[in-house]
């Protein structure tokens with residue numbers, strides 16, 4: 001199962017290594033990872049999408065991450081109300097005659113064209129990974145030269161519904 | 174033997190370099206002895222040690238692996254971090270086995286490694302190794318110092334992290350320009366800044382109540398006591414708790430001594446070479462209370478058959494250990510001592526377990542540990558018993574890894590904690606002898622015995638120089654079976670007697686070897702000579718090496734074969 005796990009970490013050298021090394025050693029597959037600074041200086045946030053077999057393994061990885069000295073907080077936000085976004089740049093083969101067709105196609109995705117040259121254009125799209133996947137599928141027939149994706153970043157929405165509460169991995173239930 | 178240690182902080186001489194500051198910080202942490210080996214990248218530190226030689230001790234080992242195992246032995250006996258200092262590159266990589274060993278067995282170490290200057294890090298400079306990357310998975314935490322002004326905080330944090338919560342090794346990598354750098358102005362005292370590190374000490378009262386209720390209802394309770402009880406210094410409380418409610422106790426390999434072996438409630442060691450009674454108690458129990466053991470596979474055997482009828486309570490300071498291998502109904506994240514005090518206060522009703530206790534007594538009587546005397550030679554088990562006798566069971570015993578380790582665990586019964594040093598999690602050959610040196614440094618007045626195999630001893634025997642030089646009266650008992658005995662045993666039992674590369678057809682003359690280091694040595698190959706010589710050898714005021722020729726064919730029994738459950742031991746009765 002895919003889980004979205006966010007980590008707040010102290011922005012010290014080696015912390016990314018520590019996290020990815022740990023996941024590798026305990027045999028967890030990382031689908032994507034994104035890292036960046038937060039509102040607090042010296043604190044970064046990582047968003048991991050991981051593939052986990054079952055709840056017990058998930059609990060184990062959460063606890064192992066929590067044990068790292070530089071990790072301040074670990075949350076599995078998969079089942080919460082979240083905002084989750086990814087940005088992708090897609091370079092599509094395109095002579096001038098196809099441009100308007102592509103324009104019409106990407107418009108509903110609220111994607112934009114950010115670079116144009118003779119043989120290709122570059123589309124920028126933001127959204128959930130499924131939306132990005134869908135757009136890539138639609139663009140494929142034109143000939144995709146290159147794709148770069150940031151990986152998912154996510155956090156909790158301002159308002160959380162009462163019922164669908166987060167599964168806590170605390171032992172102190 | 175006295176390790177010089179004067180702790181007064183000389184404020185008159187302000188530190189001159191980063192290295193002087195480092196030494197001052199170590200003295201402030203109460204460090205008495207550095208286990209070290211010099212080299213290019215740590216020359217500034219050795220210069221500072223030279224200047225501070227009246228204020229801090231240093232012991233020069235002969236190999237970095239030997240010195241880090243010695244630091245582990247020291248940490249095991251004192252509970253304080255062992256402090257290790259090695260140079261960059263090969264010095265640091267020689268420490269890797271010891272760091273991993275300490276990580277697996279939760280021993281507090283603070284390891285300082287030299288590093289090339291910051292300006293050349295990443296250029297494959299002479300004796301550069303990426304120690305941070307190498308040690309990230311084998312340390313509790315590691316640091317590379319990037320500025321002299323960070324040094325006070327990092328040193329303080331390193332000692333704090335190593336010795337609190339679940340202890341472990343912390344490494345501090347010191348670029349040469351940091352340690353040789355001149356200090357301008359006053360370096361500020363630093364405070365620990367670790368918002369992401371707050372070990373839980375106090376148990377959740379609801380879980381304590383749950384355990385108390387379960388205990389009152391249990392009919393077949395058993396306690397499993399592990400090394401967490403040692404770290405928490407909670408043996409007394411554990412004993413009081415077991416005695417208050419008449420709960421039988423199994424200890425892990427590392428937990429030997431946490432509960433007195435001569436108590437009627439003691440079932441001995443559990444696991445692969447544990448006693449029948451201990452393993453059957455774990456197997457049949459309906460309430461298993463684990464204090465500070467991590468349900469290692471050598472203890473549990475096949476998890477499918479582990480404690481199948483039991484409700485499991487697990488008290489551990491490391492939440493990640495709870496539920497890792499064994500589903501746990503009563504998880505208690507806490508320091509073992511704090512949890513035991515709570516339990517002593519909050520448990521009233523004892524389980525009704527008379528039948529259970531009777532049954533276990535029968536198991537003990539019917540299936541005791543056994544071996545057969547052989548008139549033609551010396552049995553290794555008998556040898557361990559003889560060492561027990563001559564030391565009144567009061568020695569600090571350090572072992573290497575192999576058959577002799579298991580025989581020592583089985584036959585040198587411990588009634589007190591902090592007397593037993595062995596490499597459990599990593600099973601590191603070469604550990605036993607240097608660890609004994611560290612123990613002797615920690616406890617100069619105690620009798621320290623290194624019970625080692627003929628093969629493992631040869632992995633770190635160069636430290637004989639150290640015990641000679643410092644006149645450390647370590648008594649070395651080589652259980653010499655001319656074999657990688659444990660490997661030979663597995664090949665005999667599990668590989669149809671195909672003895673592949675596990676016999677040592679050539680060996681040094683261990684007596685001459687000892688003598689060449691200036692140490693008294695003796696070879697003994699029969700029981701009479703051993704009985705006659707041992708008291709005098711142990712009375713000798715200095716190191717002694719005894720090359721004890723034992724029967725090669727002896728095997729460690731009983732045994733839970735790999736893949737089997739605790740109830741499926743073989744060799745439970747004399748064969």
Ligand SMILES: Cc1ncc(C[n+]2csc(CCOP(=O)(O)OP(=O)(O)O)c2C)c(N)n1
Pocket residue numbers: 573574575576577578600601602603625626627628629630652654656657658659660
């Ligand atoms: C560094 C290391 N290498 C290999 C092993 C595998 N091993 C475990 S026990 C053993 C044999 C040890 O022989 P010896 O020291 O003579 O002890 P004995 O079993 O004969 O008592 C070996 C090779 C190990 N544990 N550690």
Ligand SMILES: [Mg+2]
Pocket residue numbers: 575626627628652653654655656657658
């Ligand atoms: Mg041997």
